[in-house]
Amino acid sequence: MATRSSVADDGVGTPGRRAQVMFQILVLVLLVVLLVNYKGAAGLSKIQHARATGSLHLASFRVGTELAGVSSFSNTITYLKIVWPALVFGILISAAVRTSLSRTPLHRIFGGSAVRDQAAAVLAGAPLMLCSCCVAPIFPAVYQRTRRVAPALGMTLASPSLNPVALTLSFVLFPVRISAARLAMALILVLVASVLVARIIRPSILAAPLTAELAEFTWVGLLTSYAKSLAYVSLRTVPLILAGIWASMWIMSRLPLTSAAAGGRVVSIVIIALFAVLLTLPSLFEIPLALSVLAAGGPAGAAAALLFAGPAINLPSLLVIGRYSSWKVAATLALLVWAIAAVGGVLLG
Numbered sequence: 001m002a003t004r005s006s007v008a009d010d011g012v013g014t015p016g017r018r019a020q021v022m023f024q025i026l027v028l029v030l031l032v033v034l035l036v037n038y039k040g041a042a043g044l045s046k047i048q049h050a051r052a053t054g055s056l057h058l059a060s061f062r063v064g065t066e067l068a069g070v071s072s073f074s075n076t077i078t079y080l081k082i083v084w085p086a087l088v089f090g091i092l093i094s095a096a097v098r099t100s101l102s103r104t105p106l107h108r109i110f111g112g113s114a115v116r117d118q119a120a121a122v123l124a125g126a127p128l129m130l131c132s133c134c135v136a137p138i139f140p141a142v143y144q145r146t147r148r149v150a151p152a153l154g155m156t157l158a159s160p161s162l163n164p165v166a167l168t169l170s171f172v173l174f175p176v177r178i179s180a181a182r183l184a185m186a187l188i189l190v191l192v193a194s195v196l197v198a199r200i201i202r203p204s205i206l207a208a209p210l211t212a213e214l215a216e217f218t219w220v221g222l223l224t225s226y227a228k229s230l231a232y233v234s235l236r237t238v239p240l241i242l243a244g245i246w247a248s249m250w251i252m253s254r255l256p257l258t259s260a261a262a263g264g265r266v267v268s269i270v271i272i273a274l275f276a277v278l279l280t281l282p283s284l285f286e287i288p289l290a291l292s293v294l295a296a297g298g299p300a301g302a303a304a305a306l307l308f309a310g311p312a313i314n315l316p317s318l319l320v321i322g323r324y325s326s327w328k329v330a331a332t333l334a335l336l337v338w339a340i341a342a343v344g345g346v347l348l349g
Contacts (some may be wrong), residue, residue, distance in 0.1 A: 039129040040165070046165065046167050048150070058286060059287060060308060090134040091234055095226060098233065117154070118150065125154065126158045136316060142156075143324060149202075149329065153194035157313070188319050218336050249280065265301070269299060269342060270345075281314070286307050290310075296311075305344065306341075307340035313334060
């Protein structure tokens, strides 16, 4: 049986196969361009508004004690109304990646040294600007096709953690030391912690069936592969994401987030870092939450911890990562995010 590399290389050997490769790359590029345009246009508008007014206007979304009397189901619906376009993009891109990585030379992107793989993960993930929930379907697509957990984690973490719009708004609305701490912690997570997780825990790979897909170098086979990938991603990951969102909303309604800021400096940073790991937030919503922590008298380190850990991961993304790698990977990742946020916040003060 041919290896993935040999099959992908053979797939560009004839004009018909080269046309299929170009078509797959074009589909993936088009989806990414449309997503970047969708997220980037809205992000630029928010950046301009923040620079002009010193504030950030976002859709209404309640967190913590504001959820008192609101059902978890109701807040889940509110959350989905905000993020559903990005979630659809995440599913479509995941299906395209899952198909293209097995049929084109794109698999070579994550086939080098650990440093090169993580740099590629940052360059591939950060421009997507997806929140943790919406980027979660991309993790199994990359992981199953590359058999490498570190770059799959790196790409999944880079999208929310190194979101260019979120980072720019952080530098606009917060003191430089807080926004710089957020950036530093995000880089440590994507470039170092994801590699550390992969080396500490070597999970078994829940591989998708590749042979049938790789054997069919026809246009019908290609379109069928896209359809199968879309169904696979939708049916296997979306229920986990929805369950995780609901569970997170239930937890969030019981978290006195701003009250935690009133405790001792170290205690409040550690507790808020833990809360941030469990939060499920749309893109950019960590910014007003961090501002509310500062307004409540919380330390700068607590705001930085929330800015970093809030978007980095959440319960839905951890469920997807755990399901498709191992629950030890998900637990270790959550622990490392909390540790980076807590230690970084305490060092900042």
